[in-house]
Amino acid sequence: MTDPSEVGIVFWVLSTVILVSAVMVVSLRNIFHCAIFLILTLTGVAGIFVTLNAEFLAAAQVLIYVGAVATLMVFGIMLTSDIASRRIEMTNQKAGVAVLACMVFALGVLFLIKITTKAGAGVWQTATEPLPADNVLTIGKQLMTEFVLPFEVVSVLLLAAMIGAIVLARREAS
Amino acid sequence: MEFQLPEYSLRMMLPEIVLFLAALVVITFDVVTKRKSGTAVGYLAMGGLVLTAIVMATTGYGRGFGNMFIVNPLALFFKVIFIGAAFMAIGSSFGITQKKIVNHRGEFFGLIMFSTLGMMFLASSRELVSLYIGLELTTIPLFVLAGFFKDDKRSVEAGIKYLIVGAFSSALLLYGISFLYGLTGTTDLFQMQVGLATKQIATQGNMGAIMVVAIVTIVAGLGFKLALPPFHQWAPDVYEGAPTPVTAFLSVGSKAAGLVAFVKVVVIGLYSFYEPLMKPNDWGIMVGVLAAVATILGNTVAIRQTNIKRMLAYSSIAHVGYMMIGLLAMNELGLSSVAFYMFAYLFTNMGAFAIVTLVEERTGSCDISDYNGLARSAPFVSLSLAIFLLSLTGVPPLAGFVGKFYIFAAALKQAGSQAGQDWLYWLVGVGILTTVFALYYYANVIKMMYFGKREDPPKITLNPPAVAVVVIGLVGVILFGLYPAPIIEFASNIPLSYGFIVP
Numbered sequence: 281m282t283d284p285s286e287v288g289i290v291f292w293v294l295s296t297v298i299l300v301s302a303v304m305v306v307s308l309r310n311i312f313h314c315a316i317f318l319i320l321t322l323t324g325v326a327g328i329f330v331t332l333n334a335e336f337l338a339a340a341q342v343l344i345y346v347g348a349v350a351t352l353m354v355f356g357i358m359l360t361s362d363i364a365s366r367r368i369e370m371t372n373q374k375a376g377v378a379v380l381a382c383m384v385f386a387l388g389v390l391f392l393i394k395i396t397t398k399a400g401a402g403v404w405q406t407a408t409e410p411l412p413a414d415n416v417l418t419i420g421k422q423l424m425t426e427f428v429l430p431f432e433v434v435s436v437l438l439l440a441a442m443i444g445a446i447v448l449a450r451r452e453a454s
Numbered sequence: 455m456e457f458q459l460p461e462y463s464l465r466m467m468l469p470e471i472v473l474f475l476a477a478l479v480v481i482t483f484d485v486v487t488k489r490k491s492g493t494a495v496g497y498l499a500m501g502g503l504v505l506t507a508i509v510m511a512t513t514g515y516g517r518g519f520g521n522m523f524i525v526n527p528l529a530l531f532f533k534v535i536f537i538g539a540a541f542m543a544i545g546s547s548f549g550i551t552q553k554k555i556v557n558h559r560g561e562f563f564g565l566i567m568f569s570t571l572g573m574m575f576l577a578s579s580r581e582l583v584s585l586y587i588g589l590e591l592t593t594i595p596l597f598v599l600a601g602f603f604k605d606d607k608r609s610v611e612a613g614i615k616y617l618i619v620g621a622f623s624s625a626l627l628l629y630g631i632s633f634l635y636g637l638t639g640t641t642d643l644f645q646m647q648v649g650l651a652t653k654q655i656a657t658q659g660n661m662g663a664i665m666v667v668a669i670v671t672i673v674a675g676l677g678f679k680l681a682l683p684p685f686h687q688w689a690p691d692v693y694e695g696a697p698t699p700v701t702a703f704l705s706v707g708s709k710a711a712g713l714v715a716f717v718k719v720v721v722i723g724l725y726s727f728y729e730p731l732m733k734p735n736d737w738g739i740m741v742g743v744l745a746a747v748a749t750i751l752g753n754t755v756a757i758r759q760t761n762i763k764r765m766l767a768y769s770s771i772a773h774v775g776y777m778m779i780g781l782l783a784m785n786e787l788g789l790s791s792v793a794f795y796m797f798a799y800l801f802t803n804m805g806a807f808a809i810v811t812l813v814e815e816r817t818g819s820c821d822i823s824d825y826n827g828l829a830r831s832a833p834f835v836s837l838s839l840a841i842f843l844l845s846l847t848g849v850p851p852l853a854g855f856v857g858k859f860y861i862f863a864a865a866l867k868q869a870g871s872q873a874g875q876d877w878l879y880w881l882v883g884v885g886i887l888t889t890v891f892a893l894y895y896y897a898n899v900i901k902m903m904y905f906g907k908r909e910d911p912p913k914i915t916l917n918p919p920a921v922a923v924v925v926i927g928l929v930g931v932i933l934f935g936l937y938p939a940p941i942i943e944f945a946s947n948i949p950l951s952y953g954f955i956v957p
Contacts, residue, residue, distance in 0.1 A: 392663055429522040430584040433575055436474060437591045440568040443481065444598030447561045448613075452604070 287331050294331070298324035309367045312357050319350040336416045466518035466525050469510035469533070470574050476502025477567035484560020491559075496548050496919065499563035503541045503570075507534070521642055522584055527947035529577040531793050532714045535800050536577070539707035540570040542800075545923040546808035547699035549815040554603060554697075562602060565595035566703060573711040582631050582641040585715060589627070589679070592711050593620045596704060600696040612695025619678055619688040627675025633668035643718060672719055673741060679712035682778065683747045686771050693767035698814055701763055702807030705770045710796050713777060717789065721781060738782050739877055745782065746884045748775030753891040762810055763820045765895060766803070769846060772888065773799060779881050780861035783868040790945035791860035797941055798845070798853035798934060805927020806842040808920055809835055816912045825899055826906035832914040836903045838924050843896040845931045848889055852935040860942070862886065 297320065304317040322345040329338035357363060412418045423431050464471075480499045484491060510533060517524040544563055551559045572591025579585040597620060601613020631641075638646045677685035693701045720741075752772025759765040773795075780792035810820060812835060817824045829836040845854035862882050869878035934941055 388667075392667060395663060426520065427522075427583060429519045430587045433584065433587050433591060436568070436571065437587065437594060440565065440572075440591065440595050443561055443568075444565060444595055447558050447565075448598055448601065448604065452557060 290331050291328070294324050294327045297321075298328070309370070310365075311363060311368055312354075315350065315353050315357055318353070319346055322346050322350060333415070336419050339416075464518065466513060466516045466523060466578075468513050469506050470571060470578075472509045473502065473506040473567060473571050473574065476505065477564045477571065480567065481560040481564040484558075489557055489559070493548055493552065493919075495559050496544060496551060496563060499544050499567060500541055500919070502567065503537050503544070507537050510534075510537070521644070522581055523575075523578050524580045525578055527944070528714070528717070528793075531945060531948060532577045532710055532796070533574050535710045535796055536570050536573040536707055538800050539703055539710070539804060540566050542804035542808065542923045542926065543699045543703035543707070545919040545926075546702065546804070546811045547697070548917050548919045550697055550699060550811065553815070558602070562599070565599050566700075569593075569595040569599070569703070570707065573707060573714075576711055577714050579718070580643050582634065582643065582719070585643075585718060586624075586628065586631060589711065589715055590624065592708060593624070593679070596620075596700070596708060599700040600692055600704070602697055602700065606695075608695035609697065610695075612692040615688050616692045616696075619692075623675045623678030623685070625675075626671050626678070630668045630671035630675060633664055633671070637664055637668065669720070670740075673716075673744075676712055676716045676719070677744070680709060680716065680774050681767075681771050682744055682774050683751050683771065684744075686748070686751075689771060690764045690767040693770075694761055694763045694820070698763065698807060698811040698820070701767075702804050702811075705766065705807070706800050706803050709770065709774065710800075713774075713792070713796060717781065717792075721784070721789070738784065738875075741778055742782050742877060742881050745775045745778035746881055748772060748778065749885055749888040753888040753895075757891065757895045759895075760822055761820050762822050762825070762899070765822065765899075766806065766810070769892065769896075770803070772892065773846075775888075776858060776861055776885060779865050779885055782881070783861075783864040783878065785864060785868045785871075786946070786949035787860065787864035787867060790942070790948050791857070791864045793945040793948055794938065794941055795857035795861055797945070798857040798931070801927045801930030801934070802842050802845040802852075802854055805924055805931065806839060806846065808923040808927065809839045809842070812914050812916065812920055813912075816914050822899060822902065824912070825903045827908035827911035828903045828906070828914075831911040834916075835914050835924075838928055840900045840903065841928060841931060843899060845935070847893045847896045849893075850935070851932075853931045853933075853938065854935075856935055856938045858885075858889065 301317040301320040301324065305314050305321060308314050308317065322341060326338045326341040326346070329335075329341060476499070480495060480502060483498055484495045487494075510530070513525065515525050515527070515530070543566055547562070551562055555562050569592050572588050572593075572595070574588075576585055576588030576592060579588055593616075597613055597617040600616045601610050603609035634646065635641055638649050640646055640649065674685060676682075678688070681689040693705065696704065749772045752768045752770070752775060756765050756768035756772070759768060777792050777795055780788045780795060782788070783791075813824055813828070814820050825836075825839075841852065845852035848855045848858040862885060865878045865882050865885075869875050869882070
């Protein structure tokens, strides 16, 4: 990321895309359209990761969320009969409370960003060493050495989740 | 980048490995016998848990995988509780699995064992990544277990509700963890503690404000797992809808797992976080208010319930409040008293739910009115339930009383020993006062069983494993109520492991 101003422009464009499509996800009435906008949101987040030099996260985001999760959702919608063309009824009784809670949260985060980016002693300490040029390599090494135990436990987790999903999804012969 | 496994690393994990293999054997056995194995698969699962406990007793203390995995008194004590909860949950579910879960008994028991495995990893983690993975391995099987009765709308509702709340609370927890990592540059709780104590990290300028956000989101995330108000709304619905043995496992095992995660992150990791914004007293008061609300709300709302599972759900919310009082004492007695309380709660609650399961199998519902006149048709069941409910209230000489006594003693000791901690007196006052409310609704069930005038109270059919669970519960409640010394003594080792020092 050579030119900070270019990154700035990219950031604003991506943020706008993410925010607009995120609002679409929750406000559109056709569930298929919602899913499409969800894919756009997730891709936008992957773009933000790229601008932050987090290539591994960006790749994982595209592979897992856009590639697997969103595709599954679209399949799920298309295989469920008579749902893609229907208008979904929504009740937004708690809209006022939700907007208020979100505003409070957003203002709180803005306040934190403001007080922790002021010049002086209070600036957020970032890494003192330069980032490794190839951070995917570093993450891979970390996963297979220092974090090998949680990495392996995740496979147990996936096994349990798979067994659970099969139990729930199986049609019972009665 | 060289990586050498210390020679004893896998040895420390032997109980977990045994439990994992046992879970696989249970699931495979059920499939291989074409789902016709009857009760054998349940006994196999119980045998696997016993084997795990035996292996655990012979493994002892130590650490493995560098800083990732540690067995200290804290981990060992809670692992005993997890295995006990799983054992008693499986034991009390024989009736249900024979009748209602004909096709998936192996998976039902296997998922309980996987969830226990997650709790054990969680208890042994000393680092936030493995702690989080352990918590996920604990909860994901529980989502499935809560919704295991696919034909029962309330069970499906419980599963979905628990899934959504669980995902949301995990997200909150991760948010807080990411802040902690950003501030301290480490996920290792011990390094975090040292860094905070020596004020090398997270103390400059306005970092304290970020720390507050981190602590608040972590307390909220774990608050959902513990059903600590105001994060408790899911609990009554999920407890009511889930299969009763799963409810029992949720209310004891999952609660103990949330508690151990809370101890690890908040008490150990952030113990030294004094300056500049949040003195321990301040966040203590924050959690203290939640604890007071928990005991008041849990005990008062429980009075109005007509469903015994909902009543026990609200009472479990109140019990989390009592445990928090012990933790907030922040002294050595506090942590060991909470551990003892959880231990007593294991026998009491698992026993009570085993009886609720037995009655539900006969009557098909969980209404409190089912217990009307039960003492005449089922004296053993009624007497046991009465003892469990009295122990939940905290009536001497039962184990629940000893637990409450130690918790209040720890809080009072701390309140008297340090200036500015007068609020602990209030907290203890609220705790004692709400215990009186608790007596009201527990005694109401007992009164109904013994003085109810129903003409033909239902006969309860007993099955051997469920009776065994009830007897284990009774022995635990009475024995550790009369003679709590060995457990107290073991629990008093736990504060040694505050700083993860392996004795």
